[in-house]
Amino acid sequence: MAGAQPHAGAERDPDPCALAPAAVPGPRREAGEWPPPSPAGPARPRLVDAYCHGVLSGDLGLGAFEARLPGTAAPRTTLFDSPTGFAVRRWCPPLLGLEPHCPPARYLARRRELGAYESARLLLRGTGITDYLVDTGEPGDLTPPRELGAAGAAAAHEIVRLEPLAQQVADTSGTVSGFLANLAEAVHGTALYAAGFCCGDGEGGILDGLGGGLLGEGAGYGYGTRPPSPTEVRYEAARWLADRPVGGRPTSPVLLRHLLWHAVATGLPLVLRHHPAGPGPLAGGCRSRKTTCRRPRSSSRARSGRSPAFGRPPPPAPRPARGRSRH
Numbered sequence: 001m002a003g004a005q006p007h008a009g010a011e012r013d014p015d016p017c018a019l020a021p022a023a024v025p026g027p028r029r030e031a032g033e034w035p036p037p038s039p040a041g042p043a044r045p046r047l048v049d050a051y052c053h054g055v056l057s058g059d060l061g062l063g064a065f066e067a068r069l070p071g072t073a074a075p076r077t078t079l080f081d082s083p084t085g086f087a088v089r090r091w092c093p094p095l096l097g098l099e100p101h102c103p104p105a106r107y108l109a110r111r112r113e114l115g116a117y118e119s120a121r122l123l124l125r126g127t128g129i130t131d132y133l134v135d136t137g138e139p140g141d142l143t144p145p146r147e148l149g150a151a152g153a154a155a156a157h158e159i160v161r162l163e164p165l166a167q168q169v170a171d172t173s174g175t176v177s178g179f180l181a182n183l184a185e186a187v188h189g190t191a192l193y194a195a196g197f198c199c200g201d202g203e204g205g206i207l208d209g210l211g212g213g214l215l216g217e218g219a220g221y222g223y224g225t226r227p228p229s230p231t232e233v234r235y236e237a238a239r240w241l242a243d244r245p246v247g248g249r250p251t252s253p254v255l256l257r258h259l260l261w262h263a264v265a266t267g268l269p270l271v272l273r274h275h276p277a278g279p280g281p282l283a284g285g286c287r288s289r290k291t292t293c294r295r296p297r298s299s300s301r302a303r304s305g306r307s308p309a310f311g312r313p314p315p316p317a318p319r320p321a322r323g324r325s326r327h
Helices: 008-012 062-067 083-095 104-114 116-126 145-152 162-171 176-190 230-243 253-266 281-287 298-304
Strands: 048-052 131-135 155-161 196-200 270-273
Touching: 062 104, 083 104, 083 116, 104 116, 116 145, 131 145, 131 270, 145 155, 155 162, 162 176, 162 196, 162 253, 176 230, 176 253, 196 253, 230 253, 253 270
Parallel strands: 048 131, 131 155, 155 196, 196 270
Antiparallel strands: none
């Protein structure tokens, strides 16, 4: 979001304090900036979209648009009649100059009239969101965080998905040792600019092929409270690199647990993806170690005396030796 700039007249005035309060120039905002300036009252609270993806950069037909609505249609209805469909038809058309609950075909025709970018700009700015946390690991022609923030006049922060990151490292690594070294470097290098990491906890992610009992210490590949051993990691990395197709993402529970603990060690927030049935067992593992899911503040860290990565208290500092009193 563009920052406020002082009025040019304030720079030329030799004594701005001598002006009457009503004549003191206020901050200037750029056209289209959200939220609009308020002449009186408290500042508008920040509204953060804590997990989202980019938007499609092209126009969609009726069937393609409906296919992207979540949920399932009841008999003799469409997804436009679902709760999500009702919400879209109620709130989106007025932002494009139409009446609420207009026919879906009319709404999509209006989007085509305005163009994909202008429609996205009006819809995003109409939400009042000031910050987006954008998961960039979703496949498809979606706008990157910078473009999403520009269209919505908001700040956009990147959430890096761990599985595609491991896939990119594997595509450029020739040996097991090289893969593991490059993977650690990639995760910690990404932490320099990312706002957080994202890890699967549902279908197509960590739970595939694991069965039950993820969190027990003796439950096979359970997450437990410790990272996997180096021997386990090397064995699974060698097996995966030998069998994977080009572009394949890791599905081994040991490698995914290894990735998860690398992300935990950075101290950045960790977002867990799960499918609509609810959080998977991995979420319970993060509840047992709360610092893996959020970044502790410096003040609270100093008060609690705990390490940001693993929640363990640091070793006590050595006490200075006391000199013997002469009295």
